[in-house]
Amino acid sequence: MTPSLLYAFAGVALCSIGLFGFVRIRHLLRKLMAFNLIGSGVFLLMVGLAQRGGQPDPVPQALVLTGIVVAIAATALAVVLIRRYYHLSGQTTLAEPRAKRAKPPAPTANREGSPE
Amino acid sequence: MTLGLMAGLLFTPLAWAVLTLLVDFRKGRVVTWLGMAVQMLVSLGLWAVVASDGGFLYLLGGWQAPLGIELRVDGLAVTFVLLTAVVAAACGWHASIYLDPDKAWHRYFWPLFWFLWAGLNAVWLGGDLFNLYVGLELISLAAVGLVALGGQADALRAAIRYLMAALLGSLAYLLGVALIYGQFGTLSLAGVTALLNSAEVPAGLSFALVLMLLGLALKTALFPMHGWLPPAHGIAKSPVSALLSALVVKASFYIAARLWLDLGGHLGSYALAQLIGALGGIAVIWGSWLAFRQVKLKQVVAYSSVAQIGYLFLLFPLTWGVSDAISLQAQQGITLQVISHALAKAAMFLSAGNLIMSVGSNRVDALAGVSRFLPFSLFSFGLAGVSLMGLPPTGGFAAKWLLLQASLASGQWWWLGVLLAGGLLSAAYVFRVYQASFIDDTDIDHFFHPSRSLEVIPMILALLSLGLGLMAEPVLSVMSLPFEAGRGQ
Numbered sequence: 001m002t003p004s005l006l007y008a009f010a011g012v013a014l015c016s017i018g019l020f021g022f023v024r025i026r027h028l029l030r031k032l033m034a035f036n037l038i039g040s041g042v043f044l045l046m047v048g049l050a051q052r053g054g055q056p057d058p059v060p061q062a063l064v065l066t067g068i069v070v071a072i073a074a075t076a077l078a079v080v081l082i083r084r085y086y087h088l089s090g091q092t093t094l095a096e097p098r099a100k101r102a103k104p105p106a107p108t109a110n111r112e113g114s115p116e
Numbered sequence: 117m118t119l120g121l122m123a124g125l126l127f128t129p130l131a132w133a134v135l136t137l138l139v140d141f142r143k144g145r146v147v148t149w150l151g152m153a154v155q156m157l158v159s160l161g162l163w164a165v166v167a168s169d170g171g172f173l174y175l176l177g178g179w180q181a182p183l184g185i186e187l188r189v190d191g192l193a194v195t196f197v198l199l200t201a202v203v204a205a206a207c208g209w210h211a212s213i214y215l216d217p218d219k220a221w222h223r224y225f226w227p228l229f230w231f232l233w234a235g236l237n238a239v240w241l242g243g244d245l246f247n248l249y250v251g252l253e254l255i256s257l258a259a260v261g262l263v264a265l266g267g268q269a270d271a272l273r274a275a276i277r278y279l280m281a282a283l284l285g286s287l288a289y290l291l292g293v294a295l296i297y298g299q300f301g302t303l304s305l306a307g308v309t310a311l312l313n314s315a316e317v318p319a320g321l322s323f324a325l326v327l328m329l330l331g332l333a334l335k336t337a338l339f340p341m342h343g344w345l346p347p348a349h350g351i352a353k354s355p356v357s358a359l360l361s362a363l364v365v366k367a368s369f370y371i372a373a374r375l376w377l378d379l380g381g382h383l384g385s386y387a388l389a390q391l392i393g394a395l396g397g398i399a400v401i402w403g404s405w406l407a408f409r410q411v412k413l414k415q416v417v418a419y420s421s422v423a424q425i426g427y428l429f430l431l432f433p434l435t436w437g438v439s440d441a442i443s444l445q446a447q448q449g450i451t452l453q454v455i456s457h458a459l460a461k462a463a464m465f466l467s468a469g470n471l472i473m474s475v476g477s478n479r480v481d482a483l484a485g486v487s488r489f490l491p492f493s494l495f496s497f498g499l500a501g502v503s504l505m506g507l508p509p510t511g512g513f514a515a516k517w518l519l520l521q522a523s524l525a526s527g528q529w530w531w532l533g534v535l536l537a538g539g540l541l542s543a544a545y546v547f548r549v550y551q552a553s554f555i556d557d558t559d560i561d562h563f564f565h566p567s568r569s570l571e572v573i574p575m576i577l578a579l580l581s582l583g584l585g586l587m588a589e590p591v592l593s594v595m596s597l598p599f600e601a602g603r604g605q
Contacts, residue, residue, distance in 0.1 A: 035287070094277055
């Protein structure tokens with residue numbers, strides 16, 4: 001049991017907690033945080049697993065750096081979408097609004113941005 | 117020559133993405149036409165080079181593998197690069213006329229479109245597991261942005277659902293990559309395969325492959341993880357739906373297929389292969405049935421994508437533990453299915469967009485009478501449908517014929533049922549749309565007429581998909597070209 005393996009196990013634990021949250025939580029922002037938790041878990045695992053004879057391996061560290069950039073981009077996009085969605089629908093979950101929308105909308109309401 | 121082509125192929129989409137970010141929709145449209153022409157020529161040139169000289173490895177910027185990015189330019193990759201160029205150019209051209217230039221947010225279509233294209237090329241050519249991940253993420257984020265372009269709450273809901281599914285899928289894939297790297301200390305797919313062949317496989321490593329396949333299957337919308345696809349593809353603007361269905365889902369499938377063909381022999385098992393095949397089979401039947409039941413036209417087409425994606429996963433059982441000849445046959449069948457579905461589904465979504473634009477409603481029963489006003493678009497829709505059904509001489513027929521032969525030759529006759537039932541059910545949902553459009557007793561007489569080029573584009577794609585059955589031989593011969601390491605420096 002080396003310290004780096006401890007990081008890997010911590011990564012697995014983070015992944016599991018994050019996955020649980022991602023599946024169970026309906027609130028979109030909290031879901032997004034759960035996603036970030038899984039991401040951190042994966043990064044820890046990546047750095048923790050890849051040890052070559054006690055020396056840290058530089059490649060996974062570079063990968064994790066790229067991974068963090070990707071995760072930030074994804075999180076930023078998600079936050080923008082969730083915010084806009086909240087402004088438009090007043091909802092914080094993905095649940096379909098019932099009753100109001102169940103009836104077929106007016107014929108013109110669904111035109112796909114067609115030129116008039 | 118090759119160097120210039122590769123530079124053009126990789127540089128154009130990124131450069132054009134930045135350029136179009138700076139200008140409004142109308143200018144972006146003109147800039148994009150230029151870029152599409154460049155990209156088309158470069159893809160054709162590269163295809164011709166590989167067709168005559170064989171594939172090669174390309175080191176980006178001359179940097180060696182662990183530090184730099186290694187691209188694998190083989191027959192299959194250039195075939196998909198060319199397919200992407202054709203379909204994306206058609207969708208881009210359609211979008212340039214279809215989208216309303218007066219809505220301010222539509223200008224963001226172009227940068228997203230080009231980033232998507234860049235990501236697709238990165239995935240087709242990527243040779244190492246991590247760069248494939250980056251390519252996948254680039255595709256997902258651009259695709260989610262394109263879905264959200266609709267702007268209303270429904271479109272955003274679909275986009276967020278899509279984003280969540282895509283992010284979870286990527287993380288599952290990345291976790292698998294982390295495990296593989298922890299074991300082998302290399303990310304190159306070829307390197308991992310070589311290590312697997314030389315040493316004995318440590319127990320438990322199959323878990324890494326299962327994780328990666330699970331993540332990719334989620335992103336490809338394999339049954340029962342297809343829930344995110346129909347809302348996203350159904351609500352997006354038609355050119356966007358066409359891009360998503362034709363190309364985006366294929367990118368994650370392409371990675372899954374390459375992982376399976378390279379690592380599946382050691383890390384896979386008969387049970388895993390059959391399980392994935394069975395899920396694909398259920399997707400074919402369940403997706404077609406749901407397509408038949410949908411009220412909205414674009415939902416019909418979107419569920420049809422779920423079904424057609426199901427066929428692709430027959431690759432897994434048909435290439436595991438069979439002779440090389442059968443495996444090659446199955447791979448060729450799947451490649452043809454990818455190409456013909458991409459062309460046919462793009463044609464179908466674009467013509468569905470024209471039909472919806474014309475009648476002003478997205479419901480199937482609103483199509484009554486449209487056959488008199490828009491026969492051209494309806495005909496494209498039908499031609500694409502013929503390819504999805506798998507009638508000769510379409511590409512869909514050639515693909516299913518190869519799959520049929522492969523399943524008989526490998527003794528897995530049970531996939532025949534899937535192939536036959538899938539074809540019949542697709543006929544059912546295509547004819548249902550036709551039936552609705554030929555009803556004549558309608559009072560509506562105000563049909564909007566889309567411009568001529570909007571109608572020509574899906575027709576070209578549908579004809580290409582139809583002709584693919586006749587051109588299958590040259591396409592397949594380039595696809596399976598041997599890989600020649602060390603050239604193209």
